[in-house]
Amino acid sequence: MARLNPQPIKDHLREALLFNRRMLVAVVAVILLVFVLLGRLAQLQILRHEHYTTLSENNRVSIRPLVPTRGLIYDRNGVLLAQNLPSFRLEIIPERVTDMDRTLDELAKLVRISDEDRDRFREQLSVSRRFEGVPLRFRLSDDEVARIAARRHRLPGVNITADLARHYPLGELTAHAVGYVGRISIEELRQLDPSNYKGSHYIGKVGIEKYYEDILHGQVGHQRVETNAQSRVLRKMDRTLPVPGQTLYLNLDSRLQLAAQQAFGEENGALVAIDPRSGAVLALVSMPSYDPNLFVNGLDSATYRALRDSPNRPLFNRALQGQYPPGSTIKPFMGLAGLELNVTEPQREVNCPGWYMLKNDDRRYRDWKKGGHGEVDLDRAIVESCDVYFYDLAFELGIDRIHAYLSRFGLGQRTGIDIRGELPGLLPSREWKKAVHNQRWYHGETLITGIGQGFTLSTPLQLASATATLASRGHRMRPTMVRSIQRPGDENVTPVEPRELEPVTIRQKKNWDYIIRAMQRVVHSMHGTARGINVDLSYTIAGKTGTAQVFGIKQDEEYVAEDIQKRLRDHALFIAFAPVEDPRIAVAVIVENGGSGGAVAAPIARRVMDAFLVNAQ
Amino acid sequence: MSIGSSQFVEEDRISAGRKLLLRLHIDLPLLVALLLLAGLGLFVLYSAGEQQSEIVTRQLIRLAIAFGVMFALAQIPPLVIRRWAPWLFGIGLLLLFAVLMLGVVGKGAQRWLDLGLFSFQPSELMKLAVPLMIAAWLADAPLPPSHRRKLVASLFLLVPTLLVARQPDLGTAILIACSGFFVLFLAGLSWRLMISLAVLVAASLPLLWQFVLHEYQKKRILSLLNPESDPLGSGYHTIQSTIAIGSGGLYGKGWLHGTQSHLDFLPERSTDFIFAVFSEEFGFIGNLLLLAIFLTILARGMVIAVQAQDTFGRLVAGSLSLTFFVYFFVNMGMVSGILPVVGLPLPLVSYGGTSLVTMMAAFGILMSIHTHRRLMAR
Numbered sequence: 001m002a003r004l005n006p007q008p009i010k011d012h013l014r015e016a017l018l019f020n021r022r023m024l025v026a027v028v029a030v031i032l033l034v035f036v037l038l039g040r041l042a043q044l045q046i047l048r049h050e051h052y053t054t055l056s057e058n059n060r061v062s063i064r065p066l067v068p069t070r071g072l073i074y075d076r077n078g079v080l081l082a083q084n085l086p087s088f089r090l091e092i093i094p095e096r097v098t099d100m101d102r103t104l105d106e107l108a109k110l111v112r113i114s115d116e117d118r119d120r121f122r123e124q125l126s127v128s129r130r131f132e133g134v135p136l137r138f139r140l141s142d143d144e145v146a147r148i149a150a151r152r153h154r155l156p157g158v159n160i161t162a163d164l165a166r167h168y169p170l171g172e173l174t175a176h177a178v179g180y181v182g183r184i185s186i187e188e189l190r191q192l193d194p195s196n197y198k199g200s201h202y203i204g205k206v207g208i209e210k211y212y213e214d215i216l217h218g219q220v221g222h223q224r225v226e227t228n229a230q231s232r233v234l235r236k237m238d239r240t241l242p243v244p245g246q247t248l249y250l251n252l253d254s255r256l257q258l259a260a261q262q263a264f265g266e267e268n269g270a271l272v273a274i275d276p277r278s279g280a281v282l283a284l285v286s287m288p289s290y291d292p293n294l295f296v297n298g299l300d301s302a303t304y305r306a307l308r309d310s311p312n313r314p315l316f317n318r319a320l321q322g323q324y325p326p327g328s329t330i331k332p333f334m335g336l337a338g339l340e341l342n343v344t345e346p347q348r349e350v351n352c353p354g355w356y357m358l359k360n361d362d363r364r365y366r367d368w369k370k371g372g373h374g375e376v377d378l379d380r381a382i383v384e385s386c387d388v389y390f391y392d393l394a395f396e397l398g399i400d401r402i403h404a405y406l407s408r409f410g411l412g413q414r415t416g417i418d419i420r421g422e423l424p425g426l427l428p429s430r431e432w433k434k435a436v437h438n439q440r441w442y443h444g445e446t447l448i449t450g451i452g453q454g455f456t457l458s459t460p461l462q463l464a465s466a467t468a469t470l471a472s473r474g475h476r477m478r479p480t481m482v483r484s485i486q487r488p489g490d491e492n493v494t495p496v497e498p499r500e501l502e503p504v505t506i507r508q509k510k511n512w513d514y515i516i517r518a519m520q521r522v523v524h525s526m527h528g529t530a531r532g533i534n535v536d537l538s539y540t541i542a543g544k545t546g547t548a549q550v551f552g553i554k555q556d557e558e559y560v561a562e563d564i565q566k567r568l569r570d571h572a573l574f575i576a577f578a579p580v581e582d583p584r585i586a587v588a589v590i591v592e593n594g595g596s597g598g599a600v601a602a603p604i605a606r607r608v609m610d611a612f613l614v615n616a617q
Numbered sequence: 618m619s620i621g622s623s624q625f626v627e628e629d630r631i632s633a634g635r636k637l638l639l640r641l642h643i644d645l646p647l648l649v650a651l652l653l654l655a656g657l658g659l660f661v662l663y664s665a666g667e668q669q670s671e672i673v674t675r676q677l678i679r680l681a682i683a684f685g686v687m688f689a690l691a692q693i694p695p696l697v698i699r700r701w702a703p704w705l706f707g708i709g710l711l712l713l714f715a716v717l718m719l720g721v722v723g724k725g726a727q728r729w730l731d732l733g734l735f736s737f738q739p740s741e742l743m744k745l746a747v748p749l750m751i752a753a754w755l756a757d758a759p760l761p762p763s764h765r766r767k768l769v770a771s772l773f774l775l776v777p778t779l780l781v782a783r784q785p786d787l788g789t790a791i792l793i794a795c796s797g798f799f800v801l802f803l804a805g806l807s808w809r810l811m812i813s814l815a816v817l818v819a820a821s822l823p824l825l826w827q828f829v830l831h832e833y834q835k836k837r838i839l840s841l842l843n844p845e846s847d848p849l850g851s852g853y854h855t856i857q858s859t860i861a862i863g864s865g866g867l868y869g870k871g872w873l874h875g876t877q878s879h880l881d882f883l884p885e886r887s888t889d890f891i892f893a894v895f896s897e898e899f900g901f902i903g904n905l906l907l908l909a910i911f912l913t914i915l916a917r918g919m920v921i922a923v924q925a926q927d928t929f930g931r932l933v934a935g936s937l938s939l940t941f942f943v944y945f946f947v948n949m950g951m952v953s954g955i956l957p958v959v960g961l962p963l964p965l966v967s968y969g970g971t972s973l974v975t976m977m978a979a980f981g982i983l984m985s986i987h988t989h990r991r992l993m994a995r
Contacts, residue, residue: 044863052863
């Protein structure tokens with residue numbers, strides 16, 4: 001060992017002695033620990049031997065999960081939206097089957113077993129514990145149960161187990177809001193708490209069922225059972241009861257859902273109704289809908305393909321994920337921005353010849369009314385939906401101020417509703433265009449943003465929420481599906497507190513009054529674009545119609561709605577709230593390819609508001 | 618007269634045998650005890666593996682490789698091993714970082730480094746490299762070590778331990794920490810320092826619980842305190858293994874007759890929980906025998922440590938022996954339910970190859986220390 005630097009001389013004897021002393025300490029510690037271990041082994045194998053012999057001799061004491069009952073879901077009036085119905089499940093204990101293929105073929109002669117059932121069964125087979133039943137079919141009919149029961153002696157290892165299956169009494173009426181549960185997939189299984197989901201076969205897939213999965217599922221219980229070597233239960237021993245899932249009461253009103261669904265008829269579209277005071281979602285409809293009960297036990301691939309590939313896209317939740325240009329429904333918000341930022345005033349008039357032109361640009365930005373509106377002030381511009389006024393106002397405001405002000409209403413952002421999958425829409429800005437398109441912002445784009453066209457996109461939920469904010473004069477509440485939660489066996493209901501979002505500040509209250517009065521005249525005045533719905537109206541409505549272009553019309557090109565295929569026709573929109581004096585409901589409706597907002601979308605909103613305000617008592 | 622001549626022949630034969638063993642650098646008592654343990658392990662494995670001879674064959678091949686590694690290492694003089702120590706340590710550290718960066722994620726933990734032909738756990742290398750490195754470092758200066766030496770040595774200990782614990786592989790991290798600590802302890806770390814460290818660790822336990830331990834690790838500790846709290850989850854292993862041990866009684870249920878294991882109640886029964894299979898089938902008496910073999914190996918290791926002729930040899934032999942003790946004590950402790958479940962196999966008995974090779978390499982080093990002794994003295 002060559003050393004470069006001089007080191008103190010080692011005292012080998014002293015080091016050896018030190019080491020030996022330490023070794024002695026280690027030996028003592030080892031002896032002590034070995035005695036602890038021996039003591040434990042003696043305790044288990046000599047003192048408590050009898051006890052453990054009993055446990056192992058009876059053996060085969062095993063712990064079975066007791067699956068908790070899933071929480072129920074009610075609407076605001078106590079109408080049942082999701083329940084659990086008894087059903088029978090076909091299970092196979094693989095260890096007791098000699099020829100699996102033959103058994104499956106045999107069973108297929110008795111009951112319907114799809115290829116999906118078989119595949120899923122094979123998948124679960126590979127992850128199941130020994131002597132545990134692996135489910136093959138769910139929700140057997142009484143007939144099927146009888147057929148299998150009669151031949152059971154010839155089918156060892158085949159069991160029929162009683163079970164609870166999820167059922168949605170209102171079917172497609174609440175599908176897009178409540179969602180559905182389905183059989184747990186292999187991927188989901190990996191992310192779950194395995195002990196809490198032992199024995200659970202279902203999990204929330206979309207909607208409320210998914211968002212509130214933790215609350216609805218409950219806590220698993222255990223039952224100790226004494227089994228023989230074939231895992232047959234001989235005796236039930238002590239158990240811990242499962243804690244059932246909690247009951248949810250929704251803000252949703254199924255009568256409003258029904259009114260909306262009937263009003264839509266064959267049209268595609270979406271409607272969202274919100275209580276402006278609390279953010280409570282009163283109705284959430286996406287048309288067409290589907291029967292969620294189909295999904296509970298897995299549907300066959302033909303039905304699923306039909307649903308998925310239907311041109312009407314019933315599985316698509318338009319209320320949360322449909323992103324549409326808001327069209328003229330954006331005008332009240334633009335008008336408010338103009339007043340509050342002192343860019344315009346009630347007296348100011350703009351001449352509308354039917355088009356608008358920017359300086360140094362020969363492109364004509366057209367009004368929907370060919371001959372123009374003449375001299376219009378802000379009130380008329382909203383009531384008659386004059387585009388030219390808002391081209392001008394948008395130009396004066398500029399895109400930066402438009403973006404900043406409309407953002408405060410939550411446009412272009414997720415509302416944070418308690419359902420997953422909501423899309424944010426889009427409120428364009430200079431920065432956005434730079435980042436996404438790497439292009440500068442053009443004045444012409446500011447103009448069409450001012451009438452809710454161009455890049456601007458919003459979801460029906462977002463529009464309803466923004467309308468609610470307008471109705472409550474700046475108060476913003478997070479849209480909330482769940483009203484209250486109740487623990488099973490507990491009398492008390494825990495309300496879900498409404499969550500306030502950052503409010504839109506008011507500079508001058510009279511500006512808000514002005515806009516709302518103009519919106520009221522959209523419905524209640526002679527020239528209002530939604531005057532068609534004021535017949536026999538026992539309360540006041542403030543609203544705004546909108547039409548969103550599905551495709552662009554070229555310059556100087558005539559456009560006649562009837563000529564164009566239905567699919568290419570404009571989307572019809574309507575936002576409204578009522579009663580104007582004390583708003584209790586705010587609604588946003590979109591009818592895909594509906595054409596005119598006033599004629600097609602507004603009546604649907606009226607039907608829903610009637611259901612809430614007039615027929616409520 | 619005939620008696621005298623036969624005695625002479627006998628002595629001559631023995632010394633010839635000893636010479637051969639010495640030339641092969643084999644320590645007979647250690648070899649015999651290890652072979653006894655490995656043989657016993659194969660019997661238990663045959664039972665635990667549902668009498669599949671394939672498992673036993675595969676384990677036999679692994680044992681052959683592992684014993685081969687032991688013989689190979691025994692040929693290398695301790696001086697050379699000492700010179701290698703910094704290199705081993707440095708490479709191991711690099712590999713640990715590599716695993717951290719690009720490790721193949723297996724079983725939710727990053728432990729393996731895929732080297733194309735085979736994957737390799739750098740943490741295994743560290744089980745040897747850390748004690749070798751610290752021993753080499755401390756042996757360079759007089760003992761007890763100076764503050765500076767202690768400080769650097771504690772870095773050699775902490776960095777690999779934390780890297781391995783991060784993977785997360787708590788079992789191996791504990792072993793690495795122990796092996797390094799044992800070197801320091803045997804080198805004469807002052808009692809005052811150790812006690813204050815212990816107090817410090819005890820005081821930081823709540824922080825450790827809050828910020829460092831993974832959810833599954835907390836669950837295992839909680840289930841040790843009360844296995845019934847989660848009988849389907851992390852408590853299940855312990856409940857079933859204590860039933861297996863307890864029902865074994867004084868004499869056991871007999872080889873191949875353990876019901877707990879053969880009816881599938883006992884999880885991981887070929888690997889980490891194989892001690893429960895043994896206990897169930899061979900009872901308390903069997904456990905005494907098994908412990909006796911383990912303690913024989915431990916005792917031989919300690920003797921080798923005490924008889925070693927230089928500080929490096931003493932420290933390495935002592936640390937490796939004590940780490941071996943931790944290995945089987947922690948495994949038996951967790952299977953019998955007095956320690957939390959950390960993933961440590963029972964040395965030479967559990968099915969599996971990686972840690973087996975490291976273990977036998979350690980015994981190779983022990984043999985090297987013992988058998989090169991006289992050569993060095995001459």
